[in-house]
């Protein structure tokens with residue numbers, strides 16, 4: 001099975017249980033900081049949105065116009081139930097074709113590390129294309145370099161993560177400036 005299908009099928013299987021694990025990770029401080037840069041009611045794209053909690057829900061509660069995309073129909077079904085005021089689409093993040101200069105903000109939290117590393121540079125460049133010139137992005141990676149298949153919540157899952165210095169270079173090469181980092 002190819003890696004993207006393994007990830008998709010894995011998340012379809014664990015979509016019911018995902019929230020029982022997700023609460024161990026708190027990105028609320030970074031999200032609060034991030035939204036200070038965005039215009040009121042701005043358009044935000046959540047890439048690899050999962051079940052919509054906590055991230056998509058946070059943006060909707062703060063009156064942003066939230067679009068979420070995910071490769072797993074199972075995760076999207078839960079997201080639509082959890083955050084009915086957002087719009088959610090089935091997409092592979094490697095193939096996003098929203099308009100140029102469209103979103104005010106883009107977030108991708110714990111998702112890029114499920115795509116083979118060799119694609120990360122092109123994906124981040126495409127994120128830059130879809131953001132307005134004064135747009136902002138928040139990416140959350142695993143700070144540990146890794147590659148391979150491992151058990152995750154009882155299913156096989158594929159991971160591919162660069163060292164922070166490589167990820168930082170890919171972000172800069174795509175045309176972004178870095179405003180804050182946290183580990």
Ligand SMILES: C[S@@+](CC[C@H](N)C(=O)[O-])C[C@H]1O[C@@H](n2cnc3c(N)ncnc32)[C@H](O)[C@@H]1O
Pocket residue numbers: 004007008011022047048049050051053054055069070071072075091092093094108109110111114115
């Ligand atoms: C660890 S979960 C994180 C979900 C959410 N961002 C959060 O913070 O709770 C990773 C999500 O990325 C999605 N994903 C993985 N590979 C993807 C791809 N190539 N395109 C779109 N979504 C993907 C998975 O289906 C899953 O919902």
